[in-house]
Amino acid sequence: MDINFNKNEDFNKLQVSDLKRKLLKVYKGGGEKRIEKLHAKGKLTARERIEYLLDSDEKSIEIGAFAGHGMYEEHGGCPSGGVIVKIGYIRGRQCIVVANDATVKAGAWFPITGKKNLRAQEISIENKLPIIYLVDSAGVYLPMQDEIFPDKEHFGRIFRNNAVMSSMGITQISAVMGSCVAGGAYLPIMSDEAIIVDKTASIFLAGSYLVKAAIGESIDNETLGGATTHSEISGVTDYKAKDDKDALDKIKNIVSKIGESSKTGFNRIEASIPTEKPEEIYGILPKLRTDQYDMKEIIKRLVDNSEFEEYKEGYGKTIICAYARIDGWAVGIVANQRKVVKNAKKEMQFGGVIYSDSADKATRFIANCNQKKIPLVFLQDVTGFMVGSKSEHGGIIKDGAKMVNAVSNSVVPKFTVVIGNSYGAGNYAMCGKAYDPRLIFAWPSARLAVMGGSQAAKVLLQIETATLKKKGEEISEEKEQEILKTIEDRYDSQTSPYYAAARIWTDAIIDPLNTRTWLSMGIEAANNAPIKKQFNLGVIQT
């Protein structure tokens, strides 16, 4: 056992407690007062609605709980991006649920709300998962309309997706569960079927104030677009529910009758738990991101029976490639080894760094997994590709490019777990967000940035010093320290996993002990969407 095991364990457990504390705060959404206001109207909160809808809230995973974390403070904040997204089961059917949080500015859409809704639709599209929208939204958050209204990744894209998803045969069901105005009004009606709750829900393109201002008509919101109006006069909605629970029961009934779709056919056998204790991950994972550890010890605590078959074990050792099972599913693991290793020439290779041989091995392994229809799991703790003349002359760029090519063109689903560092092009080659992982989630120990804080500070300082030199000026020692500190501090706050999760660069920050559940549910989702494309690497440098 590592001499630091106990210290690491204490530290990592504290990190997980801090995560849970932060989550409890996030779960309060816009705060107790607003929750009470909803309850007084006879409405449930977004989280209560989801809890009632899912067979078991415990068997669910939440996407983007930290979306908007620490952002828009000048507007009062936007916990969970004002919309709750969970993957779970309704009457045994895996679905994705999207529920506006009316306690956050009446469910109005901030820019991050748009990004999160698009991510939820992307997950639904990629996995052919039925999607349920519990709509309670005031439409665009008007003070920030320029950042959410017209662009391709903005609000309009949601309705375009509603239409495209429908044509793809993906089930979309909506319940109108509050005041749904303008942008909030299109989405439910572009779904296959829409339920509306009597008295507490309404839906219209423009509310009574705007109608009065625009055309001088005086009308109350209920007559303009309440449940009776839309169920009996306009025909806009399909079912009238007496309250929130009745609406959610109606969704359960609809979902229970959806027919089976064809499966991808990923290999699965009966699951076994790891024989090495998963809790020991806390003691194995070092406190400092610069410290070494053996990633194989982590893998043993994630896979069934703690068994894995290593591919090219003796070659390209800074990346571990292995076949294993997670909750019975066959997977191909690509993981950064975080301890120093030696190559065949007995040369030392740094842990967490991608060398030509490791990139070459990973490329071939990824191709194998594609050939055999085996989902890929990336375990990231990567500081980047090896630099320096030896590496450059050895062609690291072309070997790295080969790996990036294989990751990009993979047709099997990819899942990324950010365990530790996720720096530079290492983030890309190890299937960062830009490489379409079906799910990407981080442990509290994750750090994501183009490079580490102290490295970035040193590089920027050299650039600044060179610029001043060209002008015939010199930088004082004091100024130098000041610049270094400012840059390091900024980078340190930006590399935090919470900064990344706030911007949906990752889907979640999770307790490492939940990793198997996330991967298993992710593969189960992916098993719904048969692979239609051929694996083709295009032009690749050998």
Ligand SMILES: CC(C)=CC(=O)SCCNC(=O)CCNC(=O)[C@H](O)C(C)(C)COP(=O)(O)OP(=O)(O)OC[C@H]1O[C@@H](n2cnc3c(N)ncnc32)[C@H](O)[C@@H]1OP(=O)(O)O
């Ligand atoms: C995409 C397209 C094509 C267009 C659009 O979406 S344009 C957006 C149009 N939306 C509206 O005009 C809705 C305006 N809001 C309302 O009419 C009402 O807020 C309501 C009927 C939706 C809900 O009323 P409720 O009494 O339940 O809640 P409020 O107290 O009115 O609001 C709570 C809180 O949210 C702020 N709020 C509400 N809507 C918006 C919005 N669209 N943009 C920015 N802020 C909004 C409201 O000011 C209040 O804030 P405070 O708690 O800070 O006072």
